[in-house]
Amino acid sequence: AAPRxxxxxxxxxxLRPLELSLVGKARRDGLLDLRVHDxxxxxxxxxxxVDDTPFGGGAGMVxxxxxxxxxxxxxxxxxxxxxxxxxxxxxxxVPTPSGTPFTQAIAHELAGAVSGAAGPPARxxxxxxxxxxxxxxxxxxxxxxxxxxxREVSIGDYVLNGGEAAALVVVEAVVRLLPGVVGNPxxxxxxxxxxxGLLEYPVYTKPPSWVGLxxxxxxxSGHHGAVARWRRDAALVRTAERRPDLVESLDVDxxxxxxxxx
Ligand code: 6GU
Numbered sequence: 502a503a504p505r506x507x508x509x510x511x512x513x514x515x516l517r518p519l520e521l522s523l524v525g526k527a528r529r530d531g532l533l534d535l536r537v538h539d540x541x542x543x544x545x546x547x548x549x550x551v552d553d554t555p556f557g558g559g560a561g562m563v564x565x566x567x568x569x570x571x572x573x574x575x576x577x578x579x580x581x582x583x584x585x586x587x588x589x590x591x592x593x594x595v596p597t598p599s600g601t602p603f604t605q606a607i608a609h610e611l612a613g614a615v616s617g618a619a620g621p622p623a624r625x626x627x628x629x630x631x632x633x634x635x636x637x638x639x640x641x642x643x644x645x646x647x648x649x650x651x652r653e654v655s656i657g658d659y660v661l662n663g664g665e666a667a668a669l670v671v672v673e674a675v676v677r678l679l680p681g682v683v684g685n686p687x688x689x690x691x692x693x694x695x696x697x698g699l700l701e702y703p704v705y706t707k708p709p710s711w712v713g714l715x716x717x718x719x720x721x722s723g724h725h726g727a728v729a730r731w732r733r734d735a736a737l738v739r740t741a742e743r744r745p746d747l748v749e750s751l752d753v754d755x756x757x758x759x760x761x762x763x
Contacts, residue, residue: 504615510629515665543571561633596667600653612678629664
């Protein structure tokens with residue numbers, strides 16, 4: 502069976518970009534079983550209510566745990582492609598500005614989990630909250646469920662109106678790491694946040710001169726050793742300028758000996 506991802510949201514149309522480009526192609530090629538669900542489908546009143554006022558007072562609305570519980574449980578009821586029920590471990594991922602930072606390392610973990618890199622494949626369920634968030638008992642309940650891992654993650658230090666845009670980010674970051682999705686897996690290794698923990702070096706293509714700006718001569722020299730050296734230096738300079746926090750956490754043992762005093 503293809504790796505499975507379920508997204509639950511009150512705005513299923515918000516996830517339409519997942520029909521496009523690399524993720525859309527992975528789905529059409531049968532490399533990914535991605536399903537988007539409308540949270541309101543499991544609401545029980547005639548207004549299909551999913552939220553209510555916060556206990557303790559305060560502004561805004563909070564999403565109801567009973568509605569979320571039914572929606573999350575329902576993602577496991579959907580039969581597999583063979584029509585039979587599936588029992589698989591679940592990673593419940595909740596995008597929230599109060600979460601732990603979402604990183605490339607987490608993307609790799611999730612890709613490994615859903616593709617069954619180490620053991621039976623897990624299902625990944627993304628729960629997109631709106632308003633002031635989801636009643637905290639939802640995370641608590643599923644964290645206590647055998648076979649379920651709950652991860653509350655933030656995609657950065659800014660506030661979004663809901664988890665949907667973050668879910669798009671998480672799905673794209675994970676899906677491109679699934680086996681067979683990126684045609685040339687070499688494009689996965691030289692990237693920012695790849696092995697070395699550095700930002701990517703600047704890249705150039707034709708024309709060699711544009712509006713008075715020239716491509717660095719070394720890149721046109723055909724000297725592969727010199728090109729590699731230049732790119733390595735440029736990556737280090739760029740990282741030091743833009744992300745001093747990353748330089749702090751560089752693993753000295755994984756640096757080229759020549760880089761250690763740059
Ligand atoms: Cl993951 N969700 C929301 N709603 N806002 C965010 C976020 C996530 N990450 C940063 N801001």
